[in-house]
Amino acid sequence: MAQKETSALILAAGKGIRMKSDMPKVLHMVCGAPMLGYVLETARACSLNPIRVVVGYGHARVQKEFAGKKIDWIRQKEQLGTGHAVMTAAAKYQGFTGEVLVLPGDVPLLTAETVNLLLRAHRRAKADCTILTAELNDPAGYGRIIRDGRGAVSAIVEHKDATKAQLKIKEINSGIMVFRGASLFGIIRELKSDNAQGEYYLTDVVTLLKRRRKKVAAFTVEDGREVLGINSRAQLAEVGRIMRMRIIERFMEEGVTIVDPENTYIERDVEIGRDTVILPYTVINAGVRVGRGCEVGPFTHLRVGTVMEDGAEVGNFTEVKKGLIGRNTKAKHLSYLGDVKIGADANIGAGTIVANYDGRKKHLTVIGRGAFVGSGSVLVAPVKVGKNAVTGAGAVVTRAHDVPDGGVVVGVPARPLKKKKTEKKKKKRR
Numbered sequence: 001m002a003q004k005e006t007s008a009l010i011l012a013a014g015k016g017i018r019m020k021s022d023m024p025k026v027l028h029m030v031c032g033a034p035m036l037g038y039v040l041e042t043a044r045a046c047s048l049n050p051i052r053v054v055v056g057y058g059h060a061r062v063q064k065e066f067a068g069k070k071i072d073w074i075r076q077k078e079q080l081g082t083g084h085a086v087m088t089a090a091a092k093y094q095g096f097t098g099e100v101l102v103l104p105g106d107v108p109l110l111t112a113e114t115v116n117l118l119l120r121a122h123r124r125a126k127a128d129c130t131i132l133t134a135e136l137n138d139p140a141g142y143g144r145i146i147r148d149g150r151g152a153v154s155a156i157v158e159h160k161d162a163t164k165a166q167l168k169i170k171e172i173n174s175g176i177m178v179f180r181g182a183s184l185f186g187i188i189r190e191l192k193s194d195n196a197q198g199e200y201y202l203t204d205v206v207t208l209l210k211r212r213r214k215k216v217a218a219f220t221v222e223d224g225r226e227v228l229g230i231n232s233r234a235q236l237a238e239v240g241r242i243m244r245m246r247i248i249e250r251f252m253e254e255g256v257t258i259v260d261p262e263n264t265y266i267e268r269d270v271e272i273g274r275d276t277v278i279l280p281y282t283v284i285n286a287g288v289r290v291g292r293g294c295e296v297g298p299f300t301h302l303r304v305g306t307v308m309e310d311g312a313e314v315g316n317f318t319e320v321k322k323g324l325i326g327r328n329t330k331a332k333h334l335s336y337l338g339d340v341k342i343g344a345d346a347n348i349g350a351g352t353i354v355a356n357y358d359g360r361k362k363h364l365t366v367i368g369r370g371a372f373v374g375s376g377s378v379l380v381a382p383v384k385v386g387k388n389a390v391t392g393a394g395a396v397v398t399r400a401h402d403v404p405d406g407g408v409v410v411g412v413p414a415r416p417l418k419k420k421k422t423e424k425k426k427k428k429r430r
Helices: 035-045 060-066 080-093 113-125 181-185 204-211 233-253 421-429
Strands: 006-012 052-056 072-075 099-106 131-133 144-147 151-155 170-181 216-220 313-316 318-325 330-333 335-340 351-356 365-367 379-380 383-387 407-412
Touching: 006 035, 006 080, 035 052, 035 407, 052 060, 052 080, 052 181, 060 072, 072 080, 080 181, 099 181, 113 131, 113 170, 113 216, 131 204, 151 204, 151 216, 170 181, 204 216, 233 335, 330 379, 379 383
Parallel strands: 006 052, 006 099, 052 072, 131 216, 313 330, 318 335, 335 351, 335 365, 351 379, 365 383
Antiparallel strands: 099 170, 131 170, 144 151, 144 170
């Protein structure tokens, strides 16, 4: 392999005991995606190759989640610490002469920009190891960076092994480190587990390298939030909040009005066009597409597969799942629209329910262009409401009883509205 090639080695074997969950920690969701997915995305954005992931607890479940991705999986049968995880991977790096970037699988806020800055700093320093550090106001739980009288890194001390004086240090080890591959794997087997947790710490490699007069450097990230790890439900919520604000700020920069950012929930992989207004207490899940000049909310839930075309409006207490809302169509109040295709310029009255599930399967409902669905209507899928058709208030349109173009139906079950005899006579006289 070429000297400049850089491999990502992602450590994702831990159960995450403090999460108190049967799910592998790295599969817990952050804004619509598992936390490990963000780390993999960052590695790819930095053109790291090969990407190797060390898995342990729930390994089959993790691998299934990312099936089809270009990942070299390594199984750590016993989880004996970060150093042991790297030992487990050592055989994969025989003859490798490039760089190895070690990444925890639980740092979804880390950006590709920061990783590239770290790699550049490592190369400029011609170091054997460069540690990504951060200054945190509350460094509890993190290993502390120990520096010598000249300011150079001399060691990393884990929180549980630190003295009272060392615990006062604010500069922490993020767990993100880039190594010269030959230096890392030439020394990794020398790690010992004589510490408070009885584990093999990867951070002890720093001390071993220093003893051999190898160069250890550090690069401090500008925004310490990028390296926040997730070890508890509270930390999961905090990282999720930061990620949501990143997403929301990006949309506002692109011309979307978000009236109350703190009370708006938008996940990743969402598209929103300019001049759209998002009102408070709206939830937009991953995979939703919203066009230009739309209005969403308040108290609206747009679920996966939903598309709103330009000028569409979905409002108060309305939920849409896998629905196409046509151009300039309005569904403003108290509705459930699941598995539905609605044409342009339609009106969906308050309290409309698309009953898409028959107890076994979900079925499609089609509502044509310019249709008027009266308040309280229930459309039992599969069913079609034609172009410019009307359903009366409270109508229940049963499955397969389609409403023709321009038709009017009323009642329970819905049936065509018959014209009065007097109206027919008047037409005959004319």
